[in-house]
Amino acid sequence: MVWGFxxxxxxxxxxxxxxxxxxxxxxxxxxxxxKAAPAAEYVKVxxxxxxxxxxIPGSDTCIKLGGVVRYExxxxxxxxxxxxNQFAYNLAGTAYPRDAFFERGRGYISADVRxxxxxxxxxSFFNLRxxxxxxxxxxxxxxxxxxxxLPAGVKENAGLxxxxxxxxxxxxxxxxxxxxxxxxxxxxxxxxxxxNYEIQSLTxxxxxxxLLLAAYTAKFAGFSATVSAEDxxxxxxxDSLADTGAGDNNPAIVAPxxxxxxxxxxxxxxxxxxxxxxxxxxxxxxSAQVAGALHEVNSAPIFGTPGALPVGxxxxxxxxxxxxxxxxxxxxxxxxxxxxxxxxxxxxxxxxYVNAVNYYAGTSNVYASNQSIGIPVNDAFVxxxxxIALAKATGAFAGFQxxxxxxxxxxxxxxxxxxxxxxxxxxxxxxxxxxxVYDIGFNTFWSPVKAxxxxxxxxxxxxxxxxxxxxxxxxxxxSSASTLPIPxxxxxxxxxxxxxxxx
Numbered sequence: 001m002v003w004g005f006x007x008x009x010x011x012x013x014x015x016x017x018x019x020x021x022x023x024x025x026x027x028x029x030x031x032x033x034x035k036a037a038p039a040a041e042y043v044k045v046x047x048x049x050x051x052x053x054x055x056i057p058g059s060d061t062c063i064k065l066g067g068v069v070r071y072e073x074x075x076x077x078x079x080x081x082x083x084x085n086q087f088a089y090n091l092a093g094t095a096y097p098r099d100a101f102f103e104r105g106r107g108y109i110s111a112d113v114r115x116x117x118x119x120x121x122x123x124s125f126f127n128l129r130x131x132x133x134x135x136x137x138x139x140x141x142x143x144x145x146x147x148x149x150l151p152a153g154v155k156e157n158a159g160l161x162x163x164x165x166x167x168x169x170x171x172x173x174x175x176x177x178x179x180x181x182x183x184x185x186x187x188x189x190x191x192x193x194x195x196n197y198e199i200q201s202l203t204x205x206x207x208x209x210x211l212l213l214a215a216y217t218a219k220f221a222g223f224s225a226t227v228s229a230e231d232x233x234x235x236x237x238x239d240s241l242a243d244t245g246a247g248d249n250n251p252a253i254v255a256p257x258x259x260x261x262x263x264x265x266x267x268x269x270x271x272x273x274x275x276x277x278x279x280x281x282x283x284x285x286x287s288a289q290v291a292g293a294l295h296e297v298n299s300a301p302i303f304g305t306p307g308a309l310p311v312g313x314x315x316x317x318x319x320x321x322x323x324x325x326x327x328x329x330x331x332x333x334x335x336x337x338x339x340x341x342x343x344x345x346x347x348x349x350x351x352x353y354v355n356a357v358n359y360y361a362g363t364s365n366v367y368a369s370n371q372s373i374g375i376p377v378n379d380a381f382v383x384x385x386x387x388i389a390l391a392k393a394t395g396a397f398a399g400f401q402x403x404x405x406x407x408x409x410x411x412x413x414x415x416x417x418x419x420x421x422x423x424x425x426x427x428x429x430x431x432x433x434x435x436x437v438y439d440i441g442f443n444t445f446w447s448p449v450k451a452x453x454x455x456x457x458x459x460x461x462x463x464x465x466x467x468x469x470x471x472x473x474x475x476x477x478x479s480s481a482s483t484l485p486i487p488x489x490x491x492x493x494x495x496x497x498x499x500x501x502x503x
Contacts, residue, residue, distance in 0.1 A: 049114045049121075061115040068108040070500040072199070075101050078367035078492050104133035108172070119179045125186075127173040133166065172210050182215045182228075189215055189228045189278045190291045190353060192326035193341050197399040197411040199443055199457040199496045202363045204417035205345050205395030206324070208356045209234060215276075224280045229273040234359070235295055235352045237379045239264035250302045250309060251384040251424070260384040262424035264432070268300040268314070274350075286329040286339070295320040295350035297380045297388055309386050318388045320349025320379060337403040342396075349379050349390035355417060363439070366463045368490030375463060376435045381425040389422040407447045414440040430486045433465040453500045461492045 046053035046062035053062040079100040110127040175184030187194065187210050194208045195201040201208065215228030251263045278291035298317040302309050326343030345354045355362040357377055365374045380390045399413030416438040425432040443457035465488050 048116065053112075053114070056113075059115075061113060063114075064112040066110045066112070066503060068106070068500060068502050070104075070106045070498060072104040072106070072499075073101070073497040074104070075495045076367060076492070080367060080370045080372055099134070102134045104131060106131045106133075110173075117178070121178070123177040125173055125175055125177075127171070129170045129172050131168050131170070180217050180219075182213065182217065185210055185212055188213065188230055188276060189217075189226045190230075190276045190293050190322065190324060192289045192291070192324060193328070193343050193397055193399075197341070197401055197413050197443075198441055198459075199455065199498050200441070200459055200494060202439060202441070202459055202461070202494070203397050203399075203413060203415035204355050204363065204437065204439070205397035205415045206326070206343055206356070207322075207345070207353045209352065209359050211235075211359075213273075213276075222281055222283050224278075224282070226276070226278045226280070228276040228278075230276055230293075232270050232272065232274045232296060235274055235350060236267050237351050237357065237377050238267045239378070250311070251382055251386075259427055260424050261427045262381040262383050262389065262422060262432075263302075264378060264428070265297070265380045265382050265388065266300045266303075268298045270296075271298070271317075272296055284330075286327065288327040289325070291324045293322045293350065293353060295322070295353075295379075297349045297390060299382055299388060302382070309382075309384070313386060315382055315386055315388050318349060318380070318390060320347070320390055322347035322350045322353035324353070335403045336406070337409065338401060340398075340400045342398040345395045346393070348392050351377050351379055351391060351393050351419070354393045354395040363437070363461060366437075366461055366490045366492035368463070368492055369485075369487050371486070373463065373465075373486060373490050374431050375437055376419050376421060376431055376433055376465075378421070378425075378432065381422055381428075381432065383422065383424055389425065391422075391425075392420045394418050408444070409447075410442065410444045412440075412442050414438065430465055435466075436464040438462055451502045453498065453502070455498050455500075456496070457498075458493065458495045461494070463490045463492075464488060465490075 043057060044055040046055045049062055049064075052064045052066070054064070055061070056063055077100055107130050108127055110125070112123070112125050114121055114123045116122075171185055173184075173186055175182055175186040188207055191207045191209065193206045195203065211231040211234035213228050213230040215226055215230075217224050217226040252261050274296075275294045276291065277293075278289055280289040281287060296317055297320045299315040302311060302313045302315075322345060324343060324345045326341070328339060328341040331338035331340060347353045352358050355375070355377060357364050362377075363375060364377065365372050367373075376391070378391055380388050383389050395415065395417040397413070397415040399411060401409060401411040403409045417436070419435040421432050421434055426434065439459055439461040441457060441459035443455055445453050445455035447453050465486065
């Protein structure tokens with residue numbers, strides 16, 4: 001009886017519950033429904049512009065992000081050590097040695113943004129470089145120097161030859177390309193070989209210069225022809241401090257029977273950009289290019305004590321120029337990825353086109369005979385007759401890269417540069433001598449995994465200076481003058497290790 005009573009009530013409960021649920025469902029059907037949440041918009045692969053691009057959500061624009069993370073260790077055994085000069089001594093008159101070893105960390109981050117328009121592809125590219133290293137903070141290194149107005153024996157700190165941690169942001173690229181136009185910060189269209197075989201960027205015979213420019217390129221049947229107006233300031237090599245000392249940029253007439261002495265040129269105001277033209281071919285076998293550049297060489301008014309020219313005299317401007325021809329040949333028949341590159345450059349009054357010291361620092365000096373010996377790089381000089389005389393330079397580069405196996409590659413490269421300065425300039429210092437300099441380098445890289453490179457390199461450099469007089473380098477440690485002979489032939493060896501990831 002009890003069990004039957006419980007079952008009766010359970011059936012009544014289930015029937016009532018079902019009726020209630022049916023009623024609720026009917027009421028719910030009469031209520032307004034909520035709109036379903038939209039499906040998530042995923043980033044899509046963009047195949048239009050090559051591998052690595054993605055479509056920016058909500059647009060027809062594609063973007064590719066990339067970068068490089070790098071560590072480098074450098075050794076330069078010929079660093080001067082224990083030699084007194086006005087930039088390298090302490091209060092006790094003890095010489096500072098220069099660093100023979102320093103390290104560098106560097107990172108690049110880039111964004112390549114593209115889309116198709118009715119007039120062709122629109123591209124904007126940005127590449128930011130950040131560097132932290134222990135290089136000396138200034139061009140002279142440091143030590144203590146005498147400063148006018150300070151009590152006798154008191155020295156002012158001018159920095160150190162020993163490296164100090166420092167960092168730097170630099171824009172390597174920030175440009176727009178559309179319908180043949182390139183505008184912004186980009187590599188000069190004069191450039192061909194850009195040090196991609198080497199670690200140290202030390203070779204001569206070419207230009208490797210990102211700068212501000214506006215250019216137009218026309219393409220036809222594998223060829224491209226470019227005309228470009230480029231930042232002249234990035235190409236100027238002169239004596240920027242010549243007006244700070246009496247007679248520094250004023251030529252002088254010396255004693256009878258002695259040759260007149262020119263002065264270092266200090267650039268005046270910029271009146272026009274550098275004009276560059278290039279014709280390039282890219283094909284299955286490789287690439288080739290011929291290029292030319294025009295560069296205005298002018299002078300600031302003459303400062304200092306009157307000499308051969310009156311104070312305030314301004315020499316007339318001259319037009320410098322540079323010519324370049326290069327070829328790169330793919331040698332996949334030997335081993336996939338192999339290549340050989342060669343180029344020759346000639347310039348008058350525009351030496352940055354043959355030894356790019358304004359950006360990558362090129363090769364500006366050698367360490368030898370316990371000295372830092374500068375390589376002459378001035379664009380021009382002011383002669384005693386008031387005219388500007390252009391320096392001349394010829395450079396050549398050749399290199400070969402070989403893949404032993406897909407994960408191991410080596411490069412052998414060398415370069416040569418010859419500089420001819422006016423005879424009146426050679427009476428100045430060794431920095432205005434005629435010069436012949438060459439280098440040869442070798443490196444090997446191992447890529448144990450994709451995008452990782454581990455490599456080491458060694459470079460030997462030889463410098464020959466040949467001027468009219470024998471040169472002496474005057475030093476004044478603690479105000480006691482002495483001289484050191486500057487050798488006519490100098491040799492320097494540098495080594496570098498690099499660990500790099502590219503993404």
